[in-house]
Amino acid sequence: MLRKQIHLTGYIDVPNDRLVEINAALPEHIRLTLLEAGCVSFEVTPDPEIAGRFIVAESFACRADFDAHQIRTKASEWAQITQGIGRSYTISTSD
Structure with a gap:
């Protein structure tokens, strides 16, 4: 069975009054994500x-890896810090 990669592209719009907090938390969010299986x-x-x-x-090796990332992220400090901030994402697949 062929496993399709999952790609998420888009943006997050951070309000000016939250930029310092987001910029401080972003490197750890990136570091933890890059350590995930299938990233x-x-x-x-x-x-x-x-x-x-x-x-x-972002790209993940397969849907299961992407889903695991979503679960981890929703329970992370990043989710708390970015709560309520607007996002616009598109998810696609490729071989």
């Missing part, structure tokens, strides 16, 4: 044109 890539970078927007691009 192929994970990048969160500031948008050069829109203040407070961070571009998100």
Whole structure:
């Protein structure tokens, strides 16, 4: 059976009054995600044109790895710190 990679792309718009907190927590969120089983890539970078927007691009080896990431993240400090912040994501698959 062929396992399809899962890709998430999009952005998170961080309000100005929460930027310091988000920027402080982001390196640990990235570090922990890159350590996860099946994490192929994970990048969160500031948008050069829109203040407070961070571009998100992540890939996981398969749906199970992506789902495990979602479960871990929802129970993480990152989820608490970013609670209520708007996100816009698209999820796709590839061979």
